[in-house]
Amino acid sequence: MRLIFLGPPGAGKGTQAQRIADALNIVQLSTGEMLRTAVAEGTEVGKKAKPIMERGDLVPDDIVVGIIDERFGAPDCANGFILDGFPRNTAQAEALDKVLAARDLQLDHVVELKVDDEALVERITGRFTCENCGEGYHDKFKRPVKPGICDRCGHRKFSRRADDNEQTVRSRLEVYHRETAPLLAYYSAQSKLKSVDGMADMDDVTAQIKAILGAP
Ligand code: AMP
Numbered sequence: 001m002r003l004i005f006l007g008p009p010g011a012g013k014g015t016q017a018q019r020i021a022d023a024l025n026i027v028q029l030s031t032g033e034m035l036r037t038a039v040a041e042g043t044e045v046g047k048k049a050k051p052i053m054e055r056g057d058l059v060p061d062d063i064v065v066g067i068i069d070e071r072f073g074a075p076d077c078a079n080g081f082i083l084d085g086f087p088r089n090t091a092q093a094e095a096l097d098k099v100l101a102a103r104d105l106q107l108d109h110v111v112e113l114k115v116d117d118e119a120l121v122e123r124i125t126g127r128f129t130c131e132n133c134g135e136g137y138h139d140k141f142k143r144p145v146k147p148g149i150c151d152r153c154g155h156r157k158f159s160r161r162a163d164d165n166e167q168t169v170r171s172r173l174e175v176y177h178r179e180t181a182p183l184l185a186y187y188s189a190q191s192k193l194k195s196v197d198g199m200a201d202m203d204d205v206t207a208q209i210k211a212i213l214g215a216p
Contacts, residue, residue: 072100112195113196114197
């Protein structure tokens with residue numbers, strides 16, 4: 001199964017992509033994660049991407065398309081994947097169509113997570129993750145059961161994304177509406193678009209997505 005998860009920052013794409021990827025035994029491909037790793041490792045791509053990500057702008061298309069194309073060739077993608085955070089604009093969507101066609105692959109569905117903008121700033125600015133296992137938490141909606149200790153792995157260090165501050169979040173939302181939202185029409189025209197209510201609770205959103213995919 002080959003899927004795209006579309007939605008504004010904070011819509012829950014990452015969380016849902018992780019859950020669905022686990023359930024279907026496919027991989028989650030997050031360009032944001034790949035870029036954050038490149039920044040942390042100080043690679044050439046990372047050095048270029050860092051200031052752009054800090055502003056909340058989009059990294060150049062050739063960089064992300066190149067990263068994704070290379071990733072598609074890895075053996076773990078053979079069973080399928082979920083694209084989380086890619087494509088982000090029409091040029092990337094067109095490039096993706098070409099990359100997939102060259103590999104003789106097709107997309108099955110594009111899943112849109114619909115959420116209200118007002119909810120997003122609160123969702124994003126409160127989130128943090130375990131530095132060891134990546135489990136996601138939130139100051140208001142999902143604190144660790146024992147304060148300061150990860151529920152999943154027991155680790156005691158957490159981190160917040162550099163771009164999860166209010167000012168950058170507002171730019172990221174603007175960029176989403178201007179650059180990424182037009183992809184809804186793009187995939188609707190290909191009869192691939194399915195929408196779910198991203199304001200529902202997390203388990204309910206997972207259930208809605210599984211129902212669309214016909215997954216148990
Ligand atoms: P995300 O983790 O998806 O919220 O992405 C974090 C940041 O990485 C974005 O605000 C962009 O600066 C950059 N980024 C991630 N994916 C892309 C993409 N497909 N195209 C351009 N920039 C991206």
